[in-house]
Amino acid sequence: MKLHSPAFEKALRRGAKSAIRKSRDLKRAFRRVRRQHPRHYSVVRLGRPVLSVVIAVWVWSVAKQTEHVASALAIITLTAFLSASYRARNLLDHLYAAPDLPALALLPISPEAIFRWEFQKFVRQAAFSLLDLIAAFGSLALSFQFDAARWAGVLLIAVLTWAGLVAGAALGAAYFPRVPFRLGGAMLVVLFWLTTVSDTFRDYFVNLLPACALGINLVLPLGWPVSLFHLLMPNPHWSWLYLLLPVGILIWSLKSSLARLRSYYEFQEQTVPPAPDIVPGSEWEEAVEQSVSEDALQAVGPTEMEEIVMSRQFLAEPPWHQRGWFERKLWDWLTDREKVLAEFAFPNGIEIRRPWKHIVITLVITCFLAGPLSLVFPTASIWLLGLGLFAGACQVLAQLGGARAFGLVQSSGISIPMYAAYGVGYRELARMLFKRVVVQIPLLVAYALAASLMLGYVARFPLAASLTFGIKAAGVFFAASFVITTFGFSSGTNDTHVRARTLVFICLMVSSAVAGLILGLAAFLWPKPMTSWVCWLVFLLNAYAFFRIYGYFYHKNYFDLMRMPQQQV
Amino acid sequence: MKIDLRGVLKAYGSVRALDYVSLQIEPGQIVSLLGLNGAGKTTLIRCLAGIAAPDKGGVYFDDQEYHRDRLDLRRRIHLLPDFPFHFWEQTIVRNIAIVLRLFEADGPGVEQQVLQLLREFDLLPLALKPVATLSRGQSYKAGLAALIAADREVWLLDEPFASGMDPHGIDMFKRFARAAAERGRTIIYSTQLLDIAERFSDRVCVIHKGEVRAFDTLEGLRARAEDKNNVLTELFRQLRSSE
Numbered sequence: 152m153k154l155h156s157p158a159f160e161k162a163l164r165r166g167a168k169s170a171i172r173k174s175r176d177l178k179r180a181f182r183r184v185r186r187q188h189p190r191h192y193s194v195v196r197l198g199r200p201v202l203s204v205v206i207a208v209w210v211w212s213v214a215k216q217t218e219h220v221a222s223a224l225a226i227i228t229l230t231a232f233l234s235a236s237y238r239a240r241n242l243l244d245h246l247y248a249a250p251d252l253p254a255l256a257l258l259p260i261s262p263e264a265i266f267r268w269e270f271q272k273f274v275r276q277a278a279f280s281l282l283d284l285i286a287a288f289g290s291l292a293l294s295f296q297f298d299a300a301r302w303a304g305v306l307l308i309a310v311l312t313w314a315g316l317v318a319g320a321a322l323g324a325a326y327f328p329r330v331p332f333r334l335g336g337a338m339l340v341v342l343f344w345l346t347t348v349s350d351t352f353r354d355y356f357v358n359l360l361p362a363c364a365l366g367i368n369l370v371l372p373l374g375w376p377v378s379l380f381h382l383l384m385p386n387p388h389w390s391w392l393y394l395l396l397p398v399g400i401l402i403w404s405l406k407s408s409l410a411r412l413r414s415y416y417e418f419q420e421q422t423v424p425p426a427p428d429i430v431p432g433s434e435w436e437e438a439v440e441q442s443v444s445e446d447a448l449q450a451v452g453p454t455e456m457e458e459i460v461m462s463r464q465f466l467a468e469p470p471w472h473q474r475g476w477f478e479r480k481l482w483d484w485l486t487d488r489e490k491v492l493a494e495f496a497f498p499n500g501i502e503i504r505r506p507w508k509h510i511v512i513t514l515v516i517t518c519f520l521a522g523p524l525s526l527v528f529p530t531a532s533i534w535l536l537g538l539g540l541f542a543g544a545c546q547v548l549a550q551l552g553g554a555r556a557f558g559l560v561q562s563s564g565i566s567i568p569m570y571a572a573y574g575v576g577y578r579e580l581a582r583m584l585f586k587r588v589v590v591q592i593p594l595l596v597a598y599a600l601a602a603s604l605m606l607g608y609v610a611r612f613p614l615a616a617s618l619t620f621g622i623k624a625a626g627v628f629f630a631a632s633f634v635i636t637t638f639g640f641s642s643g644t645n646d647t648h649v650r651a652r653t654l655v656f657i658c659l660m661v662s663s664a665v666a667g668l669i670l671g672l673a674a675f676l677w678p679k680p681m682t683s684w685v686c687w688l689v690f691l692l693n694a695y696a697f698f699r700i701y702g703y704f705y706h707k708n709y710f711d712l713m714r715m716p717q718q719q720v
Numbered sequence: 721m722k723i724d725l726r727g728v729l730k731a732y733g734s735v736r737a738l739d740y741v742s743l744q745i746e747p748g749q750i751v752s753l754l755g756l757n758g759a760g761k762t763t764l765i766r767c768l769a770g771i772a773a774p775d776k777g778g779v780y781f782d783d784q785e786y787h788r789d790r791l792d793l794r795r796r797i798h799l800l801p802d803f804p805f806h807f808w809e810q811t812i813v814r815n816i817a818i819v820l821r822l823f824e825a826d827g828p829g830v831e832q833q834v835l836q837l838l839r840e841f842d843l844l845p846l847a848l849k850p851v852a853t854l855s856r857g858q859s860y861k862a863g864l865a866a867l868i869a870a871d872r873e874v875w876l877l878d879e880p881f882a883s884g885m886d887p888h889g890i891d892m893f894k895r896f897a898r899a900a901a902e903r904g905r906t907i908i909y910s911t912q913l914l915d916i917a918e919r920f921s922d923r924v925c926v927i928h929k930g931e932v933r934a935f936d937t938l939e940g941l942r943a944r945a946e947d948k949n950n951v952l953t954e955l956f957r958q959l960r961s962s963e
Contacts, residue, residue, distance in 0.1 A: 456847050460835045465813035465847075466826050491821045498807045498818065555807070562801040563762050563878065571771050572805045573822050574794035706789035708773035713766070715732070 199279050206230060207286035209347060214294055216357050220384060225364035227287045227312075228374035229342060234280050235316045235373060236335025238273075239323035243332075245273040246324075246416060266416045270409070274317065281313040288312075288380065301383045308383075311376040314402045319373060321408035366531050369524050372401050393523060471500025478503050481590040489583040492575065496554040501587060506550045507594050513543045514598065518605050525609050536609050540602050547598060547628055551588055552635040556580060559643050559714065568643030571712035577705050581636050581698065588632040592625075599625035623674055623687050630694035634667075637701045646710040656704045663697045721747055721796055721873040721906060723768065727777035730763055730930075737763035739930035740777065745908065745923070747873070750901050752921035753910040754952065756959065760930045761910040765876050768908065769799040781874075795823060798872040802879040804863025808852035812843055812862045815851055819866035830869060837865040840892045857884035864889075868896050875900065877909040881916050894920055914952040924952065928959050 171177045214223035246269050255265050285306065292305045323332060345352045368374035375394045382391050459465060468490060472482030478501060485493060493501055517539025525532035556575060559566035570580060600621035607617025646653065667690060674687035704710070723745040730738040737760045745751055753761040766772035767779055770788055779786045781793045788794070806815050816834055820826040838844040841861040851859050860883035867875060880893060897907045901922070911917055917924055918938060926934040934941060934955065945951045 456838075456844050457835060460813065460838065460847070461831055463831050465834075466817045466820065466831070491824075495818055495822055498810055498814075560801075560803070560805045562803055562805075567771055567801070567805075569805055572769075572799055572801065573819065574770065574791065574797065575822065576791045576794075577788065579791070706787055708770075708787055711766075711772045713771050 200282060203279070203282045203286040205343075206283050207290035209343060210287045211290040211294055213346065213357065213360065214291055217361050219361045219364065220291070220295075220381070221364040221368060222357075222360040223291055224377050224380055225360055225367040225374070226346070227284070228368050228371050228377045230287065230339060231280075231284065231312055231316050231373040231377065232319075232371045233335040233339040233342070234283065235319035236323065236330075236332045237339070238277055238280065238316065238320035239330075240332035240335070241276065242270075242273050242320055242324045243328060245269045245276075246412065262417050263413065266413050277313075277317055277320070280316055281309065284309040284312050284316075291380070292383075295384070297383065304383045305380075308376060308379050311379065311398060311402075312373060314405075315373050315376050315398060318402050318405035318408065321405050321412065325408040325411040365528060366524075369528070370520065370535070372397070375401065397519065468494060469500045471497075471502070474500070474502060475504030477507075477590055477594070481587060484586055484590065485583065488579065489586065492556075492580055492583045493587075495570075495573070495575065496556040496580065496583065498555060503550075503587075503591060503594075506546070507591075507598075510543055510546045510550070510598060513539060513546060514601060514605075517543065521605070521609055529609070533609055536606060540606065543598070543602065544628075547595070548631060548635065550591070551628070551632045552639060554580075554584060554639060557639040557642055565713045565715040566643060567713045568640075570640075571643065577640060577702050581640075581702075584636050584639075585632065588629065592629065595628050596622070596625040599628060619680075620675070623683075626687055626691055627671060627674075630691045633694040633698040637698045640705065641701065643714060644710050644712050645714055646704075648710070653704075653709055656709050659700055660697070663693060663700060667693045667697065722780075722782050723874065723906065723908075724780040724783065725764075725767070725777070726780060728767060728774045728779065729776040730760075730767060730772055730774050736930040738767065738774070741927075741930070741932055742777075743925065743932060743935060745906060747906050748901050748904045749922040750897060750907045750920065751909075751923045751925055752917040753908065753925050753927060754912075754914070754917055754956075755910075755927035756956070757912075759927045761927055762878055763930075764927065765799070765878055765908065765910060768874070769797060769876055770794055771799075796872055797874040797876060798823070798867050798870055799876045800863050800867050800878070800880070802883060803856075804860055806851040806859060806863065809850050811848050811850055812838075812854075812865075813847045815862060816866045816869060819870055823870040823872060825870040825872075833869050834865070837868055837896075840896075841865055841889055855884065857886055857889065860885055861889050864893055868900070871900065871905070873905055875905060875907045875909075877907070879911060880909050881911050881913050914956065918952055926952075926955060926959075928962075933959065 171181050210223050210226050213226050214220065217223070246266065249269055249272070252265070252269070255268070288305045288309045292302055297305065323330060346356045347353060368378045376398045378394055379391060379398070381387055382389075471493075472479045481501065481503070482490070517536055521532045521536040521539065524535060556568070556570040558569050560569060560572070600618065603617045603621030603624055604614075606612070607614065607620070612620075641647075647657065670686050670690035670693055674683055674690050677683035677686055723743075725741050725743040728738050728741045729736065739760075741760075741764065753764060755761050763772055767774055770779075770786060781796070784790070784793060786793050807818065810818075813834070817826070820830060820834075835844075838847055841864065843858065843861055843865060846854060846858065851862055854862065860880075864880070864885075867877075875897070881890060885893070897920075901907055921938070923935065923937055924941060925932060938951065941951045941955070942948050945954055947954045
């Protein structure tokens, strides 16, 4: 975007210069003004290349100490990653806290144009990171005495890494704006201090680097373009080219990140309202009256409110069934009463498609990272896969639970669950929640099978064993819904408060839970297939029994539907 | 709906919040629960709402013992705690709609009733605002509007006069409650304000240390009191001195 005309500015500058040259008086005045207002040069801009040199020396010294190129690349990866974190904050500052924003907002310029302008400024500033990367890679190229063709490759990799850095920064700013990105800069300083300045830690960290360098370069996204440097080394392994694909995806994500940032971008200057003690008849009073009348025009007036109420719009069920195929199926299956309970349990509507999309993304990213990693670092890939699958399983369990009806509300010093205040029944609410889980069974099975197949591939399990594991895992997820629902009801009660009356209840629940644990383990670990399947089946039945036993005591008023601070008990 | 508490004992550890309380409340009455702090008023309301489970004795509605599986009985009762339970990010009308549908009270004509309530409680201009943006009094009014619109047989209110409502809101509540009592609804509320209890209740229930010390009409209490003009004040003075 051009907020000014460079051609006009150039012509103006030339015209002014020639006018000064022609007139002696103007020349004198020009010199006088110049003496009074000397030109300012930004120390930061002038000194910034020094930082690039420091980074270059750092990378070079690590390469020299370790004699291991991956270790030096790991330092570049960490630098790029932490810089991306810092730049993410920088981007948010540009978009929402740049000093020129209040002025721009007053001009007849669309928010999109302001966004573009601020983003351009951000990219220009981020060019210093490109300088850092060129210096870092250049120091390595110098130490390995690259020829001109390889130097061109170095420049290309530096540019790719920089593009990834900018894309990563935009990704962070768009999707995780609350993350304390500013810490990235501080962490970079700490890392530098640990690996260079501190005598205590330097040797330890530098010796540690060769062991974990490959992991750092493959796990951190900015390590992917950095790792392409291996291609420039003598006798390169061409499988590194495989990394071009995730690098491309990372850079391509810039488009969607910017679209997301742009979609809710609107700068608004924060204004302080005038003090209430306005002198009658003053200009302030008129301004306030004017602003009040403007607000009134924008707000929905009582007449419109009346129409909304009288048309029964407010009583209409929220159209969550339009969100996707699974939501529609669930909607068709629920009875009228269950739809009401669904609205109560999920006031923003039931969501199936979107959370599962996130679960699938987690699985895909995990597979994507673990797959190539297993070729070079099998143990690390199993750990990574385990971590990813654990995160995915947590997402699945959160999707199976998470009803707002179990939320606790403070009342006179105690906490009461929402469902208890409105007399919502145990069975009716649970039935609705189970229907919600049953609709998701195909997704559950697909997820469990995909995850177990991936695990089987990495751990070299037979295909049949992986499939069996997946089906059993899907059953466990389904059974977990009974337990999650029971715990949902239990979370707002004092059922664990041991009294003579609740002793039988607690014993029954604990024994059912222990039996479930043993059966669950036997279902996966028992060597004989038939017995393990029987254990799995009994495990499912036990989970259902757990839910029903709890329901029996719930209905018999064995405990209160409230939780109180321990000291009151 | 006739309410009957038969020997209800509710203890929290060694403290008896309700000590074998027996009480009968006929339909169409406004009953105020009075007592010192920690006397057991709120516990009594929670027992009636099925939130607190009596350790002994039982709560009967129309001579049917109440257990949590009796949803038919529970849906005839509406509880409004001192801090109403709202979905804070939702608008006032949406919260009212959820409550109405939960109690299956969203039939034809309810919109008229809701509109009237929003007007009377000065909530109409705020109807599309999230409850989280309201003051405490306004959010209580929103809860009250839902309670009145749902129009259950038993209204249970915990400290409605200490809810932050403005005088107009309090006046409206009294009017709606009185009209509901005339339709046969039972209104049970707890309060610490003796003058309000004197003027706005058909029966007064005085609870002290979990025991019902008095449950009578104001005239009945007056007939037994020495100071006829300050019956309740006199009664509380006696309770304090007996501690």
